[in-house]
Every structure is written in structure tokens, then in C-alpha cells.
Amino acid sequence: MDDLRLAVRLGRASAAAYTARPVLLLTGLVxxxxxxxxxxxxxxxxxxxxxxxxxxxxxxxxxxxxxVECGLSFAVAAGYSLETSTFAALVTGxxxxxxxxxxxxxxLWVLSRDVQPRELGRLAVGAATVVWGAHGAGVRWTPAHVGxxxxxxxxxxxxxxxxxxxxxxxxxxxxxGTEFVNAFIFGGATLASYPLQVFDLSLRVVFTYLVPVAxxxxxxxxxxxxxxxxxxxxxxxxxxxxxxxxxxxxxxVFAWRGGVNHYxxxxx
Amino acid sequence: MRPAVEVRGLxxxxxxxxxxxxxxxxxxxxxxxxxxxxxxxxxxxxxKSTTVKMLAGILLPTAGRVLVDGLVPWRDRRRLxxxxxxxxxxxxxxxxxxxxxxxxxxxxxxxxxxxGDAATRLAELVDGLGLGPLLDRPVRVLSLGQRMRAELAxxxxxxxxxxxxxxxxxxxxxEAKAVVREFLRRRNAAEGTTVLLTTHDLDDITALCSxxxxxxxGRLVYDGTVEALRAAYGTERVxxxxxxxxxxxxxxxxxxxxxxxGRRRWLSFPRTVxxxxxxxxxxxxxxxxxxxxxxxxxxxxxxRIYRGEARPERNRS
Numbered sequence: 001m002d003d004l005r006l007a008v009r010l011g012r013a014s015a016a017a018y019t020a021r022p023v024l025l026l027t028g029l030v031x032x033x034x035x036x037x038x039x040x041x042x043x044x045x046x047x048x049x050x051x052x053x054x055x056x057x058x059x060x061x062x063x064x065x066x067x068v069e070c071g072l073s074f075a076v077a078a079g080y081s082l083e084t085s086t087f088a089a090l091v092t093g094x095x096x097x098x099x100x101x102x103x104x105x106x107x108l109w110v111l112s113r114d115v116q117p118r119e120l121g122r123l124a125v126g127a128a129t130v131v132w133g134a135h136g137a138g139v140r141w142t143p144a145h146v147g148x149x150x151x152x153x154x155x156x157x158x159x160x161x162x163x164x165x166x167x168x169x170x171x172x173x174x175x176x177g178t179e180f181v182n183a184f185i186f187g188g189a190t191l192a193s194y195p196l197q198v199f200d201l202s203l204r205v206v207f208t209y210l211v212p213v214a215x216x217x218x219x220x221x222x223x224x225x226x227x228x229x230x231x232x233x234x235x236x237x238x239x240x241x242x243x244x245x246x247x248x249x250x251x252x253v254f255a256w257r258g259g260v261n262h263y264x265x266x267x268x
Numbered sequence: 269m270r271p272a273v274e275v276r277g278l279x280x281x282x283x284x285x286x287x288x289x290x291x292x293x294x295x296x297x298x299x300x301x302x303x304x305x306x307x308x309x310x311x312x313x314x315x316k317s318t319t320v321k322m323l324a325g326i327l328l329p330t331a332g333r334v335l336v337d338g339l340v341p342w343r344d345r346r347r348l349x350x351x352x353x354x355x356x357x358x359x360x361x362x363x364x365x366x367x368x369x370x371x372x373x374x375x376x377x378x379x380x381x382x383x384g385d386a387a388t389r390l391a392e393l394v395d396g397l398g399l400g401p402l403l404d405r406p407v408r409v410l411s412l413g414q415r416m417r418a419e420l421a422x423x424x425x426x427x428x429x430x431x432x433x434x435x436x437x438x439x440x441x442x443e444a445k446a447v448v449r450e451f452l453r454r455r456n457a458a459e460g461t462t463v464l465l466t467t468h469d470l471d472d473i474t475a476l477c478s479x480x481x482x483x484x485x486g487r488l489v490y491d492g493t494v495e496a497l498r499a500a501y502g503t504e505r506v507x508x509x510x511x512x513x514x515x516x517x518x519x520x521x522x523x524x525x526x527x528x529x530g531r532r533r534w535l536s537f538p539r540t541v542x543x544x545x546x547x548x549x550x551x552x553x554x555x556x557x558x559x560x561x562x563x564x565x566x567x568x569x570x571x572r573i574y575r576g577e578a579r580p581e582r583n584r585s
Binding site (some may be wrong): 013019 | 294354
């Protein structure tokens with residue numbers, strides 16, 4: 001717990017350092033906001049043409065998309081140092097040696113080294129999309145609903161960050177970043193932005209049970225929208241959402257530790 | 269008294285696919301007493317960094333025993349990090365984007381230093397290293413010399429019992445090297461910090477270290493004082509004589525004339541001959557303007573050890 005508090009303090013400091021470079025920060029914020037904005041616009045225009053997707057209207061899909069983008073913003077902001085090529089350079093260049101001499105968990109140290117404030121741009125547009133979608137879909141916000149949305153974003157961020165960590169754990173062994181990770185993070189995020197029932201059963205099962213990005217967004221959204229959901233991914237799975245997120249994070253941390261052990265055994 | 273660093277039979281092999289393993293470190297045995305300042309020299313690839321990595325808990329040994337401040341580095345790595353600092357010459361432990369002042373504040377928190385204590389100590393270190401004017405600059409804009417001074421301040425801020433320095437003066441200019449050396453000398457004297465200094469720079473060693481360990485192909489080939497190394501394996505000492513006028517011939521019993529240039533003469537004599545005796549003979553026979561005594565060049569001695577021309581026995585005199 002002490003470690004976590006320290007890491008939050010270090011992470012805050014590294015994010016705040018960007019305020020000393022306002023142009024970089026501002027272009028980053030606007031860039032991230034625009035990227036999400038264009039994606040939302042694309043979905044809105046597309047559904048404007050087709051009307052509904054798997055029975056969901058444009059507002060309901062926007063709610064999903066917004067929740068995913070919020071989760072992604074936290075995962076990318078925190079996991080920036082684990083980004084494939086950055087982390088591979090840290091391991092192969094020997095910089096990780098210095099990490100192991102610090103009185104903080106190596107994972108928290110690496111995560112807190114570079115926290116990206118530009119992801120606030122993504123978060124802002126994501127949150128606005130959630131509000132717009134929920135309003136259009138007639139969601140009446142009760143404290144329980146707000147709690148559910150927060151839970152969804154938190155769990156989605158946790159799963160996406162865990163994929164980042166798993167990728168880093170592999171990098172300890174291969175010395176190279178793997179695009180596999182980005183496929184799961186951004187592929188998973190894109191997939192989770194649409195109603196699960198439009199996908200093939202196998203894809204649905206993978207992103208619900210194996211890499212539960214979709215589970216963390218789709219199932220809470222079902223409750224928010226008062227919808228029954230798809231076979232194999234109904235509302236009854238709600239209690240599973242935090243459990244699955246914690247489980248995936250636990251597995252990732254376990255794999256990370258194995259990676260660190262491998263680094264210490266092999267000499268980087 | 270328990271040694272600050274205790275190493276027994278330390279060995280590290282690196283496995284290679286399809287080839288026999290490479291031995292990085294091959295059976296090291298040594299102790300470092302608390303407060304000792306030890307130089308660790310050796311050619312590239314001799315096993316210096318591998319040793320330091322094992323002492324710091326970064327790398328697991330293939331065999332052997334290590335205790336640093338009473339802890340097994342790889343088993344008690346986290347606990348050891350609070351009692352040991354490592355400075356890697358070419359890697360930064362500071363926050364690239366943050367002003368130096370804030371970097372130091374974070375180091376204080378990281379090592380759980382009481383805020384008041386950290387501030388007092390930091391003021392002292394900033395003063396000693398001349399870092400005052402740099403405190404508001406982010407680390408990324410500092411020159412290498414400035415950054416290294418900052419790294420050292422951060423490394424000693426938590427009062428480590430043991431300090432491992434890996435090439436801390438590499439790439440620094442003469443002035444920066446002098447500041448770094450003076451700082452390290454004072455810390456070691458004032459706080460009794462045990463220091464293991466890995467370096468290629470023999471001036472670092474002669475300026476700072478009471479003891480030198482030389483490693484070559486993974487084995488210690490010398491462990492003793494700098495003076496003893498010079499005495500045992502040094503080339504001869506040289507007396508440089510500036511004559512008041514040019515004599516027809518110049519010869520001094522017990523010494524060999526190795527070079528002559530204008531009125532300057534270079535006399536070489538073995539360490540068994542007293543310098544005082546040679547000087548006395550020169551003064552008795554010639555009119556002298558000036559005299560300089562040159563000690564054997566340590567670099568030359570170590571180069572000879574690397575080349576295998578001198579293979580000293582292990583010696584801890």
C-alpha cells in the first residue's frame with residue numbers, strides 16, 4: 001500500500017512535468033481528443049445511415065464506445081512506459097538494472113516513470129460521449145448507475161493495462177516488443193465498442209472470458225441500458241466483471257514477476 | 269567487525285545457444301571492510317560490471333555467496349535497496365523531465381526520509397556539489413558533468429551504507445572529475461560510506477582508493493594497496509634533473525640516463541635504491557636548477573598485468 005501511494009506520487013510528478021512544456025502538452029491533449037472525436041463521429045454517421053446495430057441505436061453504441069475510450073485513456077496514460085518499443089529499449093539497453101536498485105516494486109517504478117497527461121483529452125471526449133449516449137438512450141443517472149459506469153471504466157482500464165503488463169513480461173524473454181499486445185489492446189478496445197451480439201460466438205467468448213475487455217464494458221452497459229444481452233454474455237455476468245479484471249491483472253503481475261526473474265537469471 | 273561486502277567463490281556463467289557457456293566471473297573471493305574505498309579496475313569484458321550487478325542484486329550468480337551489509341543481494345533485494353545506492357555512469361536514475369529540486373524531493377520520499385532531515389542534508393549536498401544554480405532546471409537540459417553531480421547527490425541523499433559507482437567520471441571534463449572526486453573523498457571520510465568504484469580512470473583510483481582490485485578474464489589478478497602494486501610491479505622511478513649549465517658528460521652511479529633534452533636529463537633507478545641517495549649524488553656532482561621525482565605510472569603497471577607480463581600473486585598488504 002505504501003508502494004502504491006509512492007507510485008501515485010511519482011506518477012503525478014511525471015505527469016505534472018509536462019506542464020513545463022505547454023505546447024507539447026496542448027498538442028497532445030488536442031490530438032488525443034480529436035482522435036476519439038473522429039471515431040465517435042464516424043460511428044454516429046455510420047449508424048445514422050444504417051439506423052441500428054444488433055438492435056442497438058446510435059446512443060446506446062455511443063455509450064459503449066465512450067466507456068471503452070475512458071478505460072483506454074487510463075490504461076494508455078499509466079502504461080505508457082510499457083509501450084512495446086519503449087519497454088524493449090529499457091530492457092535491452094540495460095536501463096532496467098537501475099530499476100532493480102530502487103526501493104519500490106519494479107512494476108510500479110516503471111509505470112510511474114512516464115504518466116501521459118495527454119490522455120486526459122481522450123478521457124474528456126470519452127466521458128462526453130458516455131453522457132451524450134446515456135442521455136439519448138434515456139438512462140436516468142442514479143448513484144448506482146454512476147457507480148456502475150465508474151466500475152466499468154476502472155475494470156476496462158485494468159484489463160487493458162494487464163495486457164500491457166503481459167506484453168512487457170514477454171519482452172523480458174524475447175528482448176523485443178510484440179505487436180501481439182497492440183492487437184489485443186486496441187483490437188480488444190475496438191471490439192468492445194460495439195454490441196457483442198453482432199460478433200461471432202468465438203470472438204465473443206474470447207473477449208468476454210479470456211481477455212475480458214468486452215465483458216467489462218458490455219455487461220455494465222446492459223444494466224445501464226436495461227437490456228437483456230447476448231447469449232454467453234448476459235447481465236447475470238455483472239458480478240464477474242471486477243473478479244475477471246482482478247484475475248487478469250493478477251495473472252499479468254505473476255507473469256511480470258517471472259519476467260523479472262528471467263532478467264535476473266539471464267543478465268538482461 | 270562484519271565486512272560491508274563479503275564475497276566467496278562467486279561465479280557467473282552466461283549460457284549461449286549451441287555453444288559452451290561464457291564465464292563472466294570465475295571464483296571471486298574478497299571482503300570489503302566498512303568505510304573502505306576500493307577501486308575495481310579491469311579491461312572491457314573482464315567481469316567488473318557483472319560483479320557489481322551481482323553485488324547489487326540485479327543479477328543472480330551461478331555459484332557462490334555474497335553478503336552486502338549482511339544481506340544476500342538477490343534474496344533481500346528490496347531491503348538492500350534502502351541501504352545501498354548504485355550510480356551507473358551512463359544511465360540516469362533521475363527524472364528526466366522534472367526540475368532537479370523536485371527529483372531530489374522524490375528521492376527523499378522514495379527512501380522514506382523524514383522531510384526536515386532530507387531538506388537539511390540536501391542543502392549540504394547541493395552546496396558540496398555546487399548544484400544550487402541548477403535546482404530549477406529539468407534534468408534533461410543538464411550537461412553530463414552537471415547530471416553526474418546530481419546523480420551523486422541523489423545517490424548519497426539516503427545515507428547508504430554501501431555505494432557502488434560504475435564509471436562515474438566517464439566522459440567528464442577535468443574540472444567536473446575533480447569536483448566528483450573531492451565530493452566522494454569527503455563523503456567517505458565524513459560518513460564512513462563503503463565505496464566500490466569501478467573505473468577505467470586510474471587517476472580516480474590514485475586520488476580516492478586505499479585499495480585496488482584488478483580483475484581480468486573473470487579472476488582477481490591483484491588485490492592490495494595502490495602503493496604495494498607500484499612497489500612490487502612498478503617500473504622504475506624517474507628523477508628529472510634540470511641542470512644549471514650543460515656539462516660535457518652526465519653520469520650518476522646507481523641510476524641510468526634514459527633521456528637527454530637541452531639541459532634536462534631523465535634518470536631512471538630501481539625502487540630498491542633510495543631517491544634521497546640518487547638526489548644526493550646528483551647534487552654533489554652537478555650544478556642543479558631544478559629536480560622532479562616521477563612515480564611509476566600505475567596505468568603502465570596495470571597494462572602490464574593485463575598483458576600477462578606481470579602476474580602478481582594475490583596480495584593484501
